[in-house]
Amino acid sequence: xxxxxNQYPNSRALFERACQVIPSGIYGHLGPAEGCMxxxxxxxxxCDHAKGSYFWDVDGNRFIDYMCAYGPNVLGYxxxxxxxxxxxxxxxxxxxxxxxxxxxxxAELLVDTVKSAEWAFFAKNGNDATSLAVMAARAYTRRKKxxxxxxxxxxxxxxxxxxxxxxxxxxxxxxxIYVPWNDVEALKEVFASYKGEIAAVIGQPYMHGxxxxxxxxxxxxxxxxxALCSAEEAVLIVDDVxxxxxxxxxxxxxxxxxxxxxICFCKALANGYNVSALCGKNFLKNTVSGLTYTGSYWMSAxxxxxxxxxxxxxxxxxxxxxxxxxxxxxxxxxxKIASExxxxxxxxxxxxxxxxxxxxxxxxxxxxxxxxxxxxRGVFMTNHHNHFLNAALSDDDIEHTWQAxxxxxxxxxxxx
Amino acid sequence: MPELDAKTLAYINLYAVLxxxxxxxxxxxxxxxxxxxxxxxxxxxxxKNGPSATLTFADGRCTLREGCESCIIKLPFASCEKFNGLIxxxxxxxxxxxxxxxxxxxxxxxxxxxxxxRYLKASPEDLADPAFKEKSTTLMFYVIGAALSQIGNxxxxxxxxxxNIVDGIVQLSIADGPCLGIxxxxxxxxxxxxxxxxxxxxxxxxxxxxxxxxxxxxxxAVACIGTGEIRMGGMxxxxxxxxxxxxxxxLYLA
Numbered sequence: 107x108x109x110x111x112n113q114y115p116n117s118r119a120l121f122e123r124a125c126q127v128i129p130s131g132i133y134g135h136l137g138p139a140e141g142c143m144x145x146x147x148x149x150x151x152x153c154d155h156a157k158g159s160y161f162w163d164v165d166g167n168r169f170i171d172y173m174c175a176y177g178p179n180v181l182g183y184x185x186x187x188x189x190x191x192x193x194x195x196x197x198x199x200x201x202x203x204x205x206x207x208x209x210x211x212x213a214e215l216l217v218d219t220v221k222s223a224e225w226a227f228f229a230k231n232g233n234d235a236t237s238l239a240v241m242a243a244r245a246y247t248r249r250k251k252x253x254x255x256x257x258x259x260x261x262x263x264x265x266x267x268x269x270x271x272x273x274x275x276x277x278x279x280x281x282x283i284y285v286p287w288n289d290v291e292a293l294k295e296v297f298a299s300y301k302g303e304i305a306a307v308i309g310q311p312y313m314h315g316x317x318x319x320x321x322x323x324x325x326x327x328x329x330x331x332x333a334l335c336s337a338e339e340a341v342l343i344v345d346d347v348x349x350x351x352x353x354x355x356x357x358x359x360x361x362x363x364x365x366x367x368x369i370c371f372c373k374a375l376a377n378g379y380n381v382s383a384l385c386g387k388n389f390l391k392n393t394v395s396g397l398t399y400t401g402s403y404w405m406s407a408x409x410x411x412x413x414x415x416x417x418x419x420x421x422x423x424x425x426x427x428x429x430x431x432x433x434x435x436x437x438x439x440x441x442k443i444a445s446e447x448x449x450x451x452x453x454x455x456x457x458x459x460x461x462x463x464x465x466x467x468x469x470x471x472x473x474x475x476x477x478x479x480x481x482x483r484g485v486f487m488t489n490h491h492n493h494f495l496n497a498a499l500s501d502d503d504i505e506h507t508w509q510a511x512x513x514x515x516x517x518x519x520x521x522x
Numbered sequence: 523m524p525e526l527d528a529k530t531l532a533y534i535n536l537y538a539v540l541x542x543x544x545x546x547x548x549x550x551x552x553x554x555x556x557x558x559x560x561x562x563x564x565x566x567x568x569x570k571n572g573p574s575a576t577l578t579f580a581d582g583r584c585t586l587r588e589g590c591e592s593c594i595i596k597l598p599f600a601s602c603e604k605f606n607g608l609i610x611x612x613x614x615x616x617x618x619x620x621x622x623x624x625x626x627x628x629x630x631x632x633x634x635x636x637x638x639x640r641y642l643k644a645s646p647e648d649l650a651d652p653a654f655k656e657k658s659t660t661l662m663f664y665v666i667g668a669a670l671s672q673i674g675n676x677x678x679x680x681x682x683x684x685x686n687i688v689d690g691i692v693q694l695s696i697a698d699g700p701c702l703g704i705x706x707x708x709x710x711x712x713x714x715x716x717x718x719x720x721x722x723x724x725x726x727x728x729x730x731x732x733x734x735x736x737x738x739x740x741x742x743a744v745a746c747i748g749t750g751e752i753r754m755g756g757m758x759x760x761x762x763x764x765x766x767x768x769x770x771x772x773l774y775l776a
Contacts, residue, residue, distance in 0.1 A: 121748060121749070122749070125745060125748070125749065129742075129745070130742065130744045130745040130748060131745060131748045131749075132748065133744075137744075137748060138747055138748040139743075139744040139745075139747040139748060140744075142758050144754065144755050144758075145750075145753070145755075146747070146748065146749075146750050147750065268682070269679055269682050270679050270680070270682050270683040270763075270766040270767075270769075270770075271766065272766075272769055276679075316759065317757060317758060317759040468690070468722060468757070469690070469721070469722045469723065469755075469756040469757055470756055470757055470758070471755050471756050474755060474756075490758060
């Protein structure tokens with residue numbers, strides 16, 4: 107029996123309402139524009155509730171969620187252990203004048219868990235952590251320039267945006283230097299050209315760029331970057347907001363065999379509870395102590411309790427190995443099904459954060475048609491961004507995804 | 523106030539604004555009549571340290587091509603600023619060649635540019651006429667489409683956006699209306715004012731009315747993608763960067 111295709115009248119009605127009072131209805135990566143919902147009619151826009159590996163939209167459609175709220179859902183929505191820890195802490199207090207000791211417990215757990223961490227500083231979003239990292243690097247080195255790897259995403263603060271983005275002043279990005287990913291020689295040239303001027307090199311553990319296959323670091327790449335930063339006395343910042351804990355509970359720098367000076371976490375840190383962290387080496391601790399950097403909710407206790415429960419559970423599950431196994435099983439099946447339908451599906455990135463592309467069409471229009479058909483059949487994917495796995499994804503979910511893929515390719519073929 | 527690059531503006535004024543005379547002659551009867559000549563006449567614009575192109579008028583049509591080596595009337599400009607002054611109406615050009623044909627410049631050509639100005643800087647009264655509004659919007663579409671390439675090639679920030687665009691053609695269109703392609707090769711942009719055969723990315727405005735509201739800054743493209751009034755597809759990173767250049771078009775054409 108074929109999977110029924112979804113309709114979204116309630117989502118559409120809500121979106122029209124939202125457009126009256128919210129700029130662009132849903133802004134940012136969850137919205138139809140930045141979320142590349144093509145065609146927009148194939149996608150749900152509002153969630154009613156979620157559990158495990160699923161969410162249900164406001165029209166009652168269930169989705170196997172391969173975006174996991176763009177990463178935060180790592181154990182499964184409404185994980186009972188994490189939610190129970192959060193509930194207990196909520197009964198004691200959350201946003202209070204004095205922080206709770208749970209903040210220290212959480213920092214100690216991170217220091218014990220993350221290989222390169224000797225301290226932890228908490229905030230709310232990944233952007234808070236990356237911005238603090240850049241501020242700390244500049245304050246410590248008293249230098250201005252930051253080196254980025256092309257295709258990067260480090261958040262939405264002005265320093266992390268580009269000169270052609272609306273609202274960004276040239277002065278805000280004039281100290282940004284861009285080098286190609288995996289290009290050590292280019293990095294060496296930059297260090298030579300800006301001798302004594304580079305405060306930091308910031309990079310994601312591998313290239314997660316959108317609209318293109320994700321690229322892992324070439325052998326020895328990070329080790330050479332590490333050596334260059336050490337030799338030139340520049341701070342090495344790893345933005346592990348996206349991949350953090352899905353590759354390696356000790357940090358993605360550990361996974362790739364090097365040590366960052368500063369490492370940023372957010373998404374998978376607390377299974378959806380709102381907290382981010384910057385962890386770092388002791389030589390930067392005094393500098394960070396002296397920065398003016400805080401927020402109204404940054405020391406709320408509930409996300410700390412949730413984060414502790416999340417990390418402990420990820421350890422019990424050996425989460426990276428679990429997600430790798432699920433990701434490999436899922437994507438091998440998707441490749442086979444595509445091939446049987448006469449299409450070539452290319453999978454890149456780590457299995458826990460797999461990126462999909464349909465080959466033989468450099469416009470991506472064919473791939474967009476495939477993803478739209480998947481979503482119509484209750485499998486939420488995106489056509490432009492890496493996906494995320496969570497621990498609650500079952501073998502039955504994977505089987506259902508494969509069935510949807512078979513039907514999606516048939517629909518794509520019929521429309522060609 | 524944002525700083526505008528005079529050279530970029532000169533390229534826009536020549537290739538996008540005066541270049542729209544091509545389209546004016548296609549869609550307006552009066553313009554077609556003014557461009558109907560027994561013998562072709564061509565006007566070359568040679569801007570020192572700037573663009574150089576020739577407009578040729580023949581058989582009711584106007585065509586723009588690069589360079590002005592074989593033009594009949596040549597208008598030299600000592601700088602981009604001087605040429606931009608022509609478009610502003612603050613500079614009166616003196617032909618260096620083709621003085622015998624100066625009558626065309628003073629009569630037909632001036633009438634054509636006045637007509638173009640009427641469409642591009644339309645009054646509320648003119649826009650009340652649906653037919654006029656459609657022609658005006660069509661011409662704005664072509665001006666914007668041509669300006670995109672000039673900004674992507676000449677403006678320092680536009681060049682940054684272009685440096686992030688992969689090779690291929692981006693199709694821009696208005697549903698049931700005009701269509702053009704922005705051809706990108708090695709981060710250089712070229713506007714081709716016809717429907718491309720195999721675009722790598724596309725963006726379509728759902729109606730003339732929507733396009734007009736977008737051009738007038740009354741609605742935002744991101745919001746319209748959500749409502750389905752703007753359709754996009756293909757290599758969205760190309761559309762994304764074209765939109766960043768589009769943001770600068772309004773700066774130059776304001």
